[in-house]
Amino acid sequence: MEILAKNPEQTQKFAEKIAAQLKPGDVVALYGDLGAGKTTFVSMAAKALDFSDRVQSPTFVVSRIYSGGGSSSEIKYVHHLDLYRMQDSTDVKELGMEDYLEQPDSVTFIEWPEVAENYLPEKTIRIFFEILSKNERKIHVQNLH
Numbered sequence: 001m002e003i004l005a006k007n008p009e010q011t012q013k014f015a016e017k018i019a020a021q022l023k024p025g026d027v028v029a030l031y032g033d034l035g036a037g038k039t040t041f042v043s044m045a046a047k048a049l050d051f052s053d054r055v056q057s058p059t060f061v062v063s064r065i066y067s068g069g070g071s072s073s074e075i076k077y078v079h080h081l082d083l084y085r086m087q088d089s090t091d092v093k094e095l096g097m098e099d100y101l102e103q104p105d106s107v108t109f110i111e112w113p114e115v116a117e118n119y120l121p122e123k124t125i126r127i128f129f130e131i132l133s134k135n136e137r138k139i140h141v142q143n144l145h
Ligand SMILES: Nc1ncnc2c1ncn2[C@@H]1O[C@H](COP(=O)(O)OP(=O)(O)OP(=O)(O)O)[C@@H](O)[C@H]1O
Pocket: 005, 006, 007, 008, 009, 011, 032, 033, 034, 035, 036, 037, 038, 039, 040, 041, 057, 059, 111, 134, 135, 136, 137
């Protein structure tokens, strides 16, 4: 599935559509350059999933967990990882990625997932963001059930 979002509002509509299809246990890997819209997308999707905490970029802390939302679904937690600062898969191993990924009641979003490619489950949903202009993004989704 691929869309051209002409502005953040269209990205939001798309994030809502994707969020509606997410199930507990899902892993979503988000690819794209700095400023492509990965964090923005996680924030929009988490909001659509009823997690009202304000999603921030976890760049400086590697991971955040949002809880207390999802009252209307089986998704009890949203994990948000940003692996930008991870040098290699040894760092990823130390982070204990498995603990995040093996949670049947959580959805896990991963920014800069390239370094963790070997740890991602086969069912991982992949979303690619491409900057076309200041406000336009091409968004391509792979492997959504
Ligand atoms: N159509 C659009 N969809 C999403 N974001 C957009 C769009 N147009 C402009 N933007 C802007 O692009 C920026 C995306 O920043 P964001 O922090 O989400 O990027 P990121 O991919 O997480 O970057 P980083 O790799 O640094 O974490 C935001 O300021 C957002 O408002």
